Amino acid sequence: MKVRRHRRNVGFQWCYFSFVALLSLAGFQSACRQRRRPLYAVIPKAQAHIYWQAIHAGALKAALEANVDIIWNGPATESDYAGQIAITEDFISRHVDGIEIAPTDRDALVNAIRRARDAQIPLTVIDSGANTEDYVSFVATDNYGGGVIAARRLAEILKGHGNVAVIALLPGSGSTTAREEGFKNTIAKEFPKVKIVAFQYGMSDRSRSLAITEDILTAYPTLDGIFASAEPGSIGAAQALKERGLVGKVKLVGFDTSASLVEDLRGGVIDSLVVQDPFRIGYLGLKTLIDARAGHTPPKHIDLPPTLVTLENLSQPSIRVLVSPDVEGYLH
Ligand code: BDR
Secondary structure (H helix, E strand, O other): HHHHHHHHHHHHHHHHHHHHHHHHHHHHHHHHHHHHEEEEEEOOOOOOHHHHHHHHHHHHHHHHHHHEEEOOOOOOOOOOOHHHHHHHHHHHOOOEEEEEOOOOOOOOOOHHHHHHHHOOOOOEEEOOOOOOOOOOOEEEEEEHHHHHHHHHHHHOOOOOOEEEEEOOOOOOOOHHHHHHHHHHHHHHOOOEEEEEEOOOOOOOOOOHHHHHHHHHHHOOOOOOOOEEOOOOHHHHHHHHHHOOOOOOOEEEEEEEHHHHHHHHHHHHOOOOEEEEEEEHHHHHHHHHHHHHOOOOOOOEOOOOOOOOEEOOOOOOOHHHHOOOOOOOOOOO
C-alpha cells in the first residue's frame, strides 16, 4: 500500500515539475522573441536578375532605417515553385516576425501564404499577385498599365500597322501575365492594323528567350516589332536582333532595366524600356510589415507607376535613378 502511495507521489511530482519546466521554456522562448531584434524573411522569385537585387537593396534600406534584421532567400529560378514553397514553409516554422514574398506563381503559393496567416506571421506580397487576400499589403507596379504603355509605344513607332511578337515570361507569373494582357488587349482595342503573329514564353531564361526570338524571326521574316515583358526576355530578344543583323529593322520594346539593356537602348537595338522601381517595391514591402507590427494599418494595395524610358529621357535624373538603382550601396 505504502509503495503504491509513494509511486503516486513521485508520479505527481514528475508531472508537476515537467509542467513548470515547459512553462519556463515557453516563457524563455517568448522572452527571446521579445528581446532579439525583429527578423523578417524576404523571399524573391529568384536571385540572379538585377531586378531582384534591387528588391533586396530596397528591403535592406527599410531594415536599416527601422533597426530590424532581414533574411534573404529565394529559389535559383523563377519557375521553381516547389523551391519557393519550401523556403516559405521553413521561415514559417522558424516563426520569423514577418514575410515579404514575390510569389513565383499566382496559385502555387496560396497555401503557403495562408499557412503564414494561420501561424499569425504578417505577410506582404510584392511584385506579383497571388490568388488570395490573406496578406497585409500587396506592393507592385501597375503591370497591366505597363503592358498598355508598351502596346501604345510599339504601335506608335510602327505608325499603326505591322506584325509583332510577344516574348512572354512564364505561365502563372502574376506580374508579367498582367503586362501581356495589357499589351494584347490594347493592341486589339486600339490598333486594328497591328497583328500579334506570335506569343511565346522564354521561361524567365535569357538563352531560352534568345532561342524563341530566333525561331519567331525565322518563321516571320517580315516581323516588324517585338514586345518583351520582363528583363530576361528583353535581354534575349535584343541579343537575337543583334545576331540576325536586324537592329533598327525590327523594333523592340522591352521591360525592366539592366546595364546591358541600357547599353542596347543607347545603341538603338532597343527602342524603349518600360521600367519599374524594384528598389522602392522592396523598401515599401518591408515597411508595410514594420508599420503593421507597430500597430498601424498599411494600405491593402500599393500600386507604383511604370515609366517609359527612351533615348530622349534617359539622361533625366529621375530616370537615371530608375535605370541604375543604388544596389551596390546596400549589397556590398
Ligand atoms: C521579372 O519578373 C517579374 O516578376 C518582375 O516584375 C520582373 O519584371 C524579373 O525576372
